[in-house]
Amino acid sequence: MMKYLVAFLVFIVLLAAMLLYVGDDATLLLSSTSGKPPFALPPMELTWQAVILFGTAFIVATITLWSVLLWIWRLPRRLKSGVGMRKRNRAIDAMEDALIAGAEGDMDRARKASARVRDLTGSTDLGRIISATAAEACGDHEEAVAHYTAMMDSDKTRPTAQRGLAQSKLATGDLPGAVEAARDAFDQNPRARWAFDTLFKALVADYRWTEARDALDKGRAAKHVDGSLYDRRKAVLLTAEADYWLDNGQHDKALQLAQAALKHAADFAPAAVIAAYELARAGGQKKAASLLERAWASHPHPALAIAYLDLYPGESVETQGGRIDRFIAPEPDHREARLLRVSHYLRAGDPVEALSILSPMLEEETPTARLCLLAAEAERVLGNRVDAALWTERAATAAHERDWSDLDPDGPGFDYEPQDWRRLIFSFGDTGELVHPRGDRSKAVRRPTPDPERDPLRLAGPDESAQDDEDDDLARRFDDLLDGSGETERD
Known part of the structure; x- marks a missing residue:
């Protein structure tokens, strides 16, 4: 508004300046040379000020008349637009009411609001979309499917x-x-990411491994999955299918699929174990061992060691020790390699060597249940019943860590159920994490309040002090054993 007022004032100032400049002495004489009426006019004498004023008034009048006529011309459209705007606002209010009612779970109110949307907009499609969205928000999937x-x-x-x-x-x-719905949409528009995701999830949930692999290939072609995600998911799908054919006696097909899985993820232990089992079953122990050694070098895993030792049953402890040394040679200082040697020394009845490896690990990290049980076994072999009981007690509340020895030790290993493979497709496929089918407890549990009368093996005092005493005592006795200064006496 201010800019129009400023423009008007500027115009008045310019007009006044022009009138002052011209003055009232200068005149304009108008005459006609025609002798015929009505063009025969007597001479007219006008001052330039009057001419300027009359000209300005004519221009202003012309602009005003044009504006009035234009406003009258546009009036019907303005009236119609105003009615439409009010109707549009009412439709927006109805859509908001339908969605809010759906979020609140009030299906009756959502239906009424959706009907108002259809009436106000005149769009059946929009009304159905709002109705379906509100039904989904209410959890009424049957009505949503109907819309x-x-x-x-x-x-x-x-x-x-x-x-x-x-x-x-x-x-x-x-x-x-x-x-069916997702595949139809994906076939029509491969760029639809939601169609690929829904199709893949539905196929995996229905344990249709082959079809899921085909969908995954198409998803990669459409750039919905990158290289690493594709390879890991593909490896799990191939291994799941290999496990299926293994259960149905199709050993050649199972081996072929497991080996194909390793091409996509060389560190996927289930594929390596199944392939090694199939090779060994056919008499190819050397090929199986080589395959497991390559998998271990890529990513050490306890199940690989179990499968490796199963290739040569009945070997002497000395022979088995040498084989373990060759197996862990690519990563001798890896945590799993050290634990494998601890387990071997315990089987060989050599707790001193086992503790020489285990003791630094107990100091370097918070002991898991797996480490506590190994320490308890070493103490038991040494004849230290009290310390063995203490380590066993600590294992009950320590963070859980699977050693994977519970996965069908007499068979091919990784004898997963279909739901286990389904879980792995997304856990390993998306993050590279190989989860145990029976789950893990990765955090320690709060130790219950000790009762010395009912639990005489508990050390008196706070838990932290007792734990420090246990570790110091273990270190002292271990040093005594290495120095040959004698055995530590225990009750």
Whole structure:
């Protein structure tokens, strides 16, 4: 508004300046040379000030008249636009009400608001989208599916309907329906990331490993998954399929799939163990050993060591020790390599050598249940019943760590159930983490309050002091053993 006022004042100032400049002495004489009426006019004499004022008034009047006529011309459209704007605002309010009611779980209110949206906008498609969204928010997947199914008849809303159908059916456990809807959408538009994700999840949830591999290949071609994510997921899918054929007696096919999995992820222990088992079953112990050695060099894992030792049953302790040394040679200082040697020395009945490796580990890290049990076994072999009991007690509350020896020790290892493979596809596939099928407890548990009368093996005093005493006592006795100064007496 201010800029218009300034412009008007500037115009007045300029007009006044012009009138002053011209003055009232200068005149303009108008005459006609025609002798015929009505063009025969007598001479007219006007001052220039009057001419300027009349000209200015004419221009202003012309602009004003044009503006009035233009306003009258646009009036019907303005009236219609105003009505439409009010209707549009009411439709927006109805959409907000429908979505809020859906979020609150009030399905009746959501239905009424969705009906108002259809009436106000005149768009059936928009009304169905709002109705389906509100139904999903309320958790009424059946009604949502009904609206999405109706939306399939419109070319405009078909992609939205496909996505809604696929996700609703996946949420309700209708895996075949989710696969059908997602696959249809993905085939029509490979760039739709949601279609790939939903299709892959539905196929994996339905244990359809081969079809999931095919979908994964298409997803990589469409650049929905990068190289490492693709390779890890592909390795798990191939190994899961190998395990399936192994259970059904198709050993050649199982071996082929497991070896293919290792090409995508050389550090995937289940694939290496299954491939080694199949090779050894056919008499190829050397090939199996070489395969496990390469897998260990890529990423040491306790299950690989178990499978490696299973290749040569009945060997003497000395022979087995040499074989272990060759096996861990690429990574001799790796934590798993050190624990493998500890277990070997305990089997050989040499707790002193076992403790020489185990003691630094107990000092370097907070002992897990696995380390505590190894220490307890070493103490038991030494005849230290009290210390063995203390380490066993600490194992009960320490952070849990699997040694993977519980996975079908008499068979191929990694005898997972389909749901275990399904979990691995996303855990190992997405993060590279190889989880145990029976889960892990990675944090320590609070130690219960000791009762000396009921638990005479408990040391008196706070837990931390008792733990320090245990570690110091273990170190002193270990030094005595190495120095040959005698055995530590225990009750």
